[in-house]
Amino acid sequence: MKSNSFHKSFKLNDTSFTTKEELLSFSKEINESIFSFLSDWFKEDYYVIVQTSGSTGKPKLIQLKKEFMINSALATGEFFNLKENTTALLCLSTDYIAGKMMLVRALTLGWRLDVVGAISNPLKDLEKHYDFSAMVPLQLSNSLSELYKLKQLIVGGGVVSNDLIDAIQNIPTKVYATYGMTETITHIAVKKLNNFSSLRGTKQSKSFYKLLPNVDISQDTRNCLVIEAPKVSGERVITNDVVKIVSKTAFEWLGRFDNVINSGGVKLHPEKIEEKLSSLISNRFFVAGVQDEVLGERLVLVVEGEQKLIDFSAIKNLTKYETPKQVYFIDEFIETETKKIQRTKTLKKCYAS
Numbered sequence: 001m002k003s004n005s006f007h008k009s010f011k012l013n014d015t016s017f018t019t020k021e022e023l024l025s026f027s028k029e030i031n032e033s034i035f036s037f038l039s040d041w042f043k044e045d046y047y048v049i050v051q052t053s054g055s056t057g058k059p060k061l062i063q064l065k066k067e068f069m070i071n072s073a074l075a076t077g078e079f080f081n082l083k084e085n086t087t088a089l090l091c092l093s094t095d096y097i098a099g100k101m102m103l104v105r106a107l108t109l110g111w112r113l114d115v116v117g118a119i120s121n122p123l124k125d126l127e128k129h130y131d132f133s134a135m136v137p138l139q140l141s142n143s144l145s146e147l148y149k150l151k152q153l154i155v156g157g158g159v160v161s162n163d164l165i166d167a168i169q170n171i172p173t174k175v176y177a178t179y180g181m182t183e184t185i186t187h188i189a190v191k192k193l194n195n196f197s198s199l200r201g202t203k204q205s206k207s208f209y210k211l212l213p214n215v216d217i218s219q220d221t222r223n224c225l226v227i228e229a230p231k232v233s234g235e236r237v238i239t240n241d242v243v244k245i246v247s248k249t250a251f252e253w254l255g256r257f258d259n260v261i262n263s264g265g266v267k268l269h270p271e272k273i274e275e276k277l278s279s280l281i282s283n284r285f286f287v288a289g290v291q292d293e294v295l296g297e298r299l300v301l302v303v304e305g306e307q308k309l310i311d312f313s314a315i316k317n318l319t320k321y322e323t324p325k326q327v328y329f330i331d332e333f334i335e336t337e338t339k340k341i342q343r344t345k346t347l348k349k350c351y352a353s
Contacts, residue, residue, distance in 0.1 A: 005020070052181075179253065300326045
């Protein structure tokens with residue numbers, strides 16, 4: 001499949017097309033962002049320009065090979081067994097890679113793709129059922145009562161909380177967390193999130209990220225993940241994600257290297273602490289390290305919402321090092337356009353208020 005063509009079975013909003021000109025004309029009526037991407041996709045250029053989300057640094061524009069995007073689509077189709085005539089729902093912004101790749105998968109694999117707005121509850125007013133979709137955690141949280149309309153769902157763009165994982169256990173929809181980034185053309189690995197035999201038990205905790213086809217992994221000296229995926233990236237991708245490699249095809253994500261807090265000589269992974277705290281705090285929150293003359297860095301907790309008492313002693317497996325030394329409450333977190341929390345800016349807002 002070449003980027004300047006599309007699968008004969010592809011449909012957009014229940015409409016078939018015989019030429020790319022027909023498709024472009026139709027897409028312009030749906031969404032300017034979709035029209036803009038498809039216009040770039042059908043050009044003779046071998047790449048498209050994509051903006052990163054900016055959750056861990058400044059947003060930037062990068063070039064992605066169309067060939068690699070097609071290979072990524074094929075890998076997703078193979079992993080999830082999503083063949084020709086798969087029904088799929090696009091409810092993410094096509095300004096970013098996750099939304100763009102839903103289009104590429106549909107074009108490449110011959111899906112019947114419907115488009116709705118990138119809103120917080122995209123399933124609310126829909127009567128149709130779908131084989132596949134992709135969401136961010138906020139959309140999943142707001143769609144629990146309607147999730148039966150989807151057979152399979154991938155969730156990216158943020159960590160899925162333990163409370164949300166608990167809430168989806170008895171839902172028949174197969175839900176997966178994704179691991180990836182713009183540079184790897186969305187996910188290179190997925191992790192099962194629901195239908196475990198016990199909540200927060202051994203089976204759930206041992207659900208590791210499993211690699212998609214044609215991906216190899218290793219670690220650097222920081223224990224950070226190194227990805228070699230020649231089908232979707234021309235270079236090795238050295239990440240800042242600290243991992244434990246379980247096998248040649250699976251790994252456990254421990255947290256961001258650049259988020260690691262060194263408090264009194266003890267290295268703390270915020271993401272693991274947040275996982276423990278999620279059993280106690282229902283609001284959105286995160287932990288971070290701030291400068292401290294004695295400890296080097298002091299662990300603090302930032303909670304979105306009204307101030308209230310938090311009893312850390314209620315969490316039995318929370319060590320003294322993992323117990324926040326200070327708690328900030330803030331009305332509203334600062335987010336990226338893709339709804340990821342900007343931790344550094346939000347923390348600065350705490351000091352300013």
